[in-house]
Amino acid sequence: MIKVGIIGSTGYAGAEIVRILLNHPEAEIVWYGSRSYVDQKFASVFGNFTEIVDAKCLDDNIEELSKEADVVFTATPQGYCATIVNDVVLSNTKIIDLSADFRLKDVSVYEKWYKIEHKSPQYIDEAVYGLCEVNRDKIKNARILANPGCFTTCSILTIYPLAKEHLIDMDSIIVDAKSGTSGAGRGAKLPNLFCEVNESIKAYGVATHRHTPEIEEQLCYASGEDVVIDFTPHLVPMNRGILATAYAKVKDGVTSDDIRAAYNKYYENEYFVRVLEDGVLPETKWVEGSNFLDVNFKLNPRTNRVIMMGAIDNLVKGAAGQAVQNMNIMFGLPENMGLKLVPMFP
């Protein structure tokens, strides 16, 4: 039984880790960390866990926690994880970090986009970027696992096969992404009030969103080329879900069959990636509550652009679910253990 500690368990992503692990046959949560709710019952913060979780929230004492837990999930604001990692901690436990602290290999890029000084850059190199379908082998032995961002997971996996197979011009990529509101977190901020979000859609972070360099870096690895993209996130009046609509010029002669073959090559055997049938377009509802990515594309012969679409649940495949998938890989368990969540509809 894997003993799990969670720091930041009372955010939406933290609580989603709890929801998933409660039905995981080989994991047990031993530490519900939450600085905001110390000594309060976890189930009083999230009523869905009433009579299911009896534990109280604990402080973020990483020294003690790292001794009790085989793995620690940090579902915390950017910059926090980097302050708690050290050799002692890492000799005791593995870290799966849901923040951005260890996702970017170039610390200057991190500091520029996040406007935070990185407190432990010495661990960036060994950290493994936990995009399971791409980095599975490296993940197995990771001590520090950088769980990808929600937009990035969806965007990268949607484009990856075409980048890897050199079917598209890497300087032509645009990702127009749409996210449910849970992506904005549980902070009590005016723009996230029901009446502000409901019945509206808007773009935000245009040309400056911090998931941009993460997408670029991974697509660079895939294609072997430098990649600079336009990435525009939008806020959608729904709780969960991300839809990424990505555009790119296809290289001369590339056909729909070529593109489909590329998706199949990389995803046919992937449990969590569903390449939809021709003509069936991803909808976030069809993956809600699950760890699936649904993906499909349309080649526009009038423009020679391919429109790629991918849908995930931002809290599952975009956060907690992928984190548990990474845990499974790191501990030698079947990758989908505890994650065969059937999407809920409606």
Added chain:
Amino acid sequence: MIKVGIIGSTGYAGAEIVRILLNHPEAEIVWYGSRSYVDQKFASVFGNFTEIVDAKCLDDNIEELSKEADVVFTATPQGYCATIVNDVVLSNTKIIDLSADFRLKDVSVYEKWYKIEHKSPQYIDEAVYGLCEVNRDKIKNARILANPGCFTTCSILTIYPLAKEHLIDMDSIIVDAKSGTSGAGRGAKLPNLFCEVNESIKAYGVATHRHTPEIEEQLCYASGEDVVIDFTPHLVPMNRGILATAYAKVKDGVTSDDIRAAYNKYYENEYFVRVLEDGVLPETKWVEGSNFLDVNFKLNPRTNRVIMMGAIDNLVKGAAGQAVQNMNIMFGLPENMGLKLVPMFP
């Protein structure tokens, strides 16, 4: 392994049975019945099941189906189940009927409220009303199980302990219920369009809703008194969830402690009923996706009325979940097998 057939698998309740049974360790679906989609892939009707369910929809051939299945769920319009039940079918299989055909013991009441002639009244007597927490013992040996309605499950369980313990005047009961839109089914009707439902709330079926006599009959059994109630359902712009707000005069001298004691007496050991702590009120969100009923109350000393509140997911505890709970009881399995669904939030 219990072999399960579903008639009406492509309605919202039918598809929810599928969602639940896919993670049930002792059940296997052998027949996805759907007259509307015969020969079409079930996953093409409900995209959430892509790559999870490969089966195609089949016709409703009850003779054949009853031979292949140990139990048949009928998630069909009122009146249909009564047309397929006969001695041969019942010698082959058990029936769990999610319609109202076998819920009311007085066929004339059924025919009056539903305006349908009952096609097999001879089976009404032996049918068991499947309100698990109340009728558990009878359910064990049922051949025909009448799965309670969504509003009724929520309303009855919310009031039951007070009725049973004679704490309230049974002629003073009012149930003001609120339901998500999935309760209206998947039929393509103008009043159920997004733009008609969204951003609005309304009552419907006032003083005439067909769940009324079902609630009355069961509260009559509980209290030993004739019961006539006011029941008013409302349509809420959300997918899932029922909240029942019930009002009744308390008998002289009844205190909050008495009421709490009654709830605890009947529900303390019930896995699926959560009596919330004093001051914590049920919200449908906290039970979404799960088989739980959350219940609580407030005694108003100014009026000597108790306000009872109960919340369920209408598709789970109000339909598919309770149906599976009944199946578990009928087949001697642990009652919560396959049903330890953690509510999903947000």
Added chain:
Amino acid sequence: MIKVGIIGSTGYAGAEIVRILLNHPEAEIVWYGSRSYVDQKFASVFGNFTEIVDAKCLDDNIEELSKEADVVFTATPQGYCATIVNDVVLSNTKIIDLSADFRLKDVSVYEKWYKIEHKSPQYIDEAVYGLCEVNRDKIKNARILANPGCFTTCSILTIYPLAKEHLIDMDSIIVDAKSGTSGAGRGAKLPNLFCEVNESIKAYGVATHRHTPEIEEQLCYASGEDVVIDFTPHLVPMNRGILATAYAKVKDGVTSDDIRAAYNKYYENEYFVRVLEDGVLPETKWVEGSNFLDVNFKLNPRTNRVIMMGAIDNLVKGAAGQAVQNMNIMFGLPENMGLKLVPMFP
């Protein structure tokens, strides 16, 4: 041209006064008061007013404001208006208070339910309760106008004709009300976040909501009897709208025709009250954005209770619209001037 000042113009109700008055032919806003946004452009706080309102927000200087404005709307938290009223102010301007400070005639009731010391009880007597359809004559000469609460406007007007005509038992009244989320205000609080409200319904303030004594007091005036009611508000995942579902025992022999006659007697000539045709039930969507109250009822012969239903837009008839209606009356203008807002659908 009536010169209007608004204190609290950057709350939802305050901004709604602005929206309405911008199309009012005889009113002009001279003071956008908002302590939180002093010196900021009003249109930067509410983007809908971009290029429509150029003014900046001002502080709440009541002395100066009262000299510049013929009428001051206070859309402020409970207790504030009572601190600014004095003889000098009232000699300069009229006050239309959207808070509860002057609604209840018994100051001890106010202080008990609101848990606030009333700072100017000497003005309570002269203040007029601005339920236009009921108190029209008194409103004409008011200096201090207590604009009714949103739940109360809807609840009282829904029940009023039956109370006034003695058709119902006044000790049997229950009001089960449902409100959109704008009723909770624009404060950045966790329970009002999109993800907390969306896809859920809950009751709140059960047996303790502060609109209770206000409803009771007015129904007492109407019926000539002491009235104590059960009032239960619920939060609905929509922006605007209140639906009140009210229950009462009818007196012996009262028929549907009697009830309809009562509604017609009081409302047939009321522009803002629409008694719907038999069988047509109020929906909040049909009044959205307008100053209408839609009302109807159903008599249940099985229980001898009447179910009364009323729907308003909480920000219009429940706040800003009724406030402007009161202004029109106070200044001798046609009551619906600037208020012939057609409800918006969908």
Added chain:
Amino acid sequence: MIKVGIIGSTGYAGAEIVRILLNHPEAEIVWYGSRSYVDQKFASVFGNFTEIVDAKCLDDNIEELSKEADVVFTATPQGYCATIVNDVVLSNTKIIDLSADFRLKDVSVYEKWYKIEHKSPQYIDEAVYGLCEVNRDKIKNARILANPGCFTTCSILTIYPLAKEHLIDMDSIIVDAKSGTSGAGRGAKLPNLFCEVNESIKAYGVATHRHTPEIEEQLCYASGEDVVIDFTPHLVPMNRGILATAYAKVKDGVTSDDIRAAYNKYYENEYFVRVLEDGVLPETKWVEGSNFLDVNFKLNPRTNRVIMMGAIDNLVKGAAGQAVQNMNIMFGLPENMGLKLVPMFP
């Protein structure tokens, strides 16, 4: 007083024309056409008009109607308007067609994208494309006015100044658009049910949506270049609103100031187009219920692409509002008469 006839008055766009014209000082509706609801009260189809509109729905008798009305709005399915236009009708009345029948100048393009034979191509030439801010002069004398589509209005106006001023590469344009569900009409179709749309987002009509050639044609006129674009609409779980996010490569040396100057050049004096301040991004909520287009942009120096964003209410500026704006121009009235609708928030 302009006498107005409406064919298709019981669709969402038709009813929105009614809502707007009810407060128009110089127009009066004399004919509520609706084949589906002949002889039924218009207000029984749309409850918001209760006690406001007394008229009954009439059949679509264009001969008679054209004699009674100075202008006829056709809010009908594609192909219908082309069947009713003829010389006699046009000698009697003006036509403002909200369908696509007269938007495209090349009938073969129309027939290819709409898969309908055009029944009166002889009138295409004289028909005027009613994009008011661009074609104002031609509109004045139009007999047949082709009211632009909702996506097209938003997309074209968002891009127009940059196309006109040759600031962008016209072969690099991508429009990723998001629409509320009222755009799908009031037909009772399964994909438009509340539970199917709510809590989900999806693309549709990818690379094949019929608004594509309309956008291309108008941008061609603006730029003087052939234009082929990628246009991807998405369905958003909200009633109203369109947000167009458009991408294009800027020409060498083009700066943010150049772009802002272009927007100001064309829109500074336009009542209905609001160029937002730097850093303020359009949100559909801020224009809801009004005839405004809110527009802004961001230049991404990393990619040399400009991201243009425009927001409208699809039923107002995208349909009924622009139609009335066109009527005003055609009849020599102030362009914003009856259209100074303040957006409603929240």
